[in-house]
Amino acid sequence: xxxxxxxxxxxxxxxxxxxxxxxxxxxxxxxxxxxxxxxxxxxxxxxxxxxxxxxxxxxxxxxxxxxxxxxxxxxxxxxxxxxxxxxxxxxxxxxxxxxxxxxxxxxxxxxxxxxxxxxxxxxxxxxxxxxxxxxxxxxxxxxxxxxxxxxxxxxxxxxxxxxxxxxxxxxxxxxxxxxxxxxxxxxxxxxxxxxxxxxxxxxxxxxxxxxxxxxxxxxxxxxxxxxxxxxxxxxxxxxxxxxxxxxxxxxxxxxxxxxxxxxxxxxxxxxxxxxxxxxxxxxxxxxxxxxxxxxxxxxxxxxxxxxxxxxxxxxxxxxxxxxxxxxxxxxxxxxxxxxxxxxxxxxxxxxxxxxxxxxxxxxxxxxxxxxxxxx
Numbered sequence: 001x002x003x004x005x006x007x008x009x010x011x012x013x014x015x016x017x018x019x020x021x022x023x024x025x026x027x028x029x030x031x032x033x034x035x036x037x038x039x040x041x042x043x044x045x046x047x048x049x050x051x052x053x054x055x056x057x058x059x060x061x062x063x064x065x066x067x068x069x070x071x072x073x074x075x076x077x078x079x080x081x082x083x084x085x086x087x088x089x090x091x092x093x094x095x096x097x098x099x100x101x102x103x104x105x106x107x108x109x110x111x112x113x114x115x116x117x118x119x120x121x122x123x124x125x126x127x128x129x130x131x132x133x134x135x136x137x138x139x140x141x142x143x144x145x146x147x148x149x150x151x152x153x154x155x156x157x158x159x160x161x162x163x164x165x166x167x168x169x170x171x172x173x174x175x176x177x178x179x180x181x182x183x184x185x186x187x188x189x190x191x192x193x194x195x196x197x198x199x200x201x202x203x204x205x206x207x208x209x210x211x212x213x214x215x216x217x218x219x220x221x222x223x224x225x226x227x228x229x230x231x232x233x234x235x236x237x238x239x240x241x242x243x244x245x246x247x248x249x250x251x252x253x254x255x256x257x258x259x260x261x262x263x264x265x266x267x268x269x270x271x272x273x274x275x276x277x278x279x280x281x282x283x284x285x286x287x288x289x290x291x292x293x294x295x296x297x298x299x300x301x302x303x304x305x306x307x308x309x310x311x312x313x314x315x316x317x318x319x320x321x322x323x324x325x326x327x328x329x330x331x332x333x334x335x336x337x338x339x340x341x342x343x344x345x346x347x348x349x350x351x352x353x354x355x356x357x358x359x360x361x362x363x364x365x366x367x368x369x370x371x372x373x374x375x
Contacts, residue, residue, distance in 0.1 A: 097155075
């Protein structure tokens with residue numbers, strides 16, 4: 001009995017895994033006993049870690065995890081970019097905003113200033129409960145809504161959806177004056193990529209930052225606010241240029257114009273006030289204190305000013321204002337000559353009246369002289 005048993009085990013000692021009895025992975029699925037089990041048990045085991053089973057997959061790109069995710073629609077990079085996009089909306093709605101009253105009304109949402117500039121305030125709105133806020137979610141810009149409001153009439157909204165814009169602008173309208181007939185708007189985008197090797201990277205209609213902090217929001221808001229305000233003042237000067245073009249065309253046909261001195265003085269005041277507002281109120285050439293302190297903010301500041309061509313657009317505005325100034329000076333000289341001519345004619349008329357009166361007095365006081373002269 002023992003010899004029989006040992007004899008039956010002898011082939012196993014010599015070759016425990018005979019080649020003709022090796023079970024390949026493919027044969028598992030062809031086995032009649034295994035066909036009764038659900039196939040997803042095996043597919044889950046073999047597809048969970050495809051890169052760790054080189055025996056069953058080739059060493060090509062088609063067996064990599066990236067290829068599998070890409071073929072199944074899991075493009076993680078594109079998905080992260082979509083999640084990290086922060087929309088920005090800039091509005092110019094009036095010519096003056098009372099920042100003190102607005103800050104007093106929204107004191108709990110006001111971000112403490114980081115510079116001495118007093119022509120804007122920054123507000124933050126978060127809808128998280130205190131327990132989530134304590135975990136640090138409040139400090140992530142993409143989790144909150146921000147609004148930077150400038151005294152000269154611009155409001156820049158960060159991470160605010162279209163259906164929420166009106167409620168935020170209504171906060172501004174309650175403290176605004178000098179309403180515009182048509183509100184101006186501009187859009188931009190910020191992308192957050194913490195693994196970015198540089199501090200920032202530019203793109204078409206967007207900028208990529210490692211992190212979007214409050215100082216970055218202030219810098220971006222200042223440039224976008226200035227740009228949208230500059231658009232308004234350029235449109236105002238364009239209107240004056242078009243008006244003078246019409247006057248010049250009429251002068252070309254008739255040799256004269258009908259503008260009076262009061263209207264011309266109003267144009268002079270409008271041109272000067274536009275230039276003063278751009279330089280003084282908008283602060284187009286004032287250096288940002290935040291950008292002055294840190295190089296990464298200076299890089300963002302200079303890139304956005306170059307992107308929006310702020311200096312070039314102001315150069316065009318200044319050229320148009322010089323054209324307006326030249327036309328105003330010419331028309332002032334024409335009106336002054338008209339007044340001089342009128343004064344001259346008035347003097348001639350008065351002298352004529354004076355001579356007539358003098359002759360009449362001579363005739364009335366010397367009748368005998370007239371009689372002798374008649375004889």
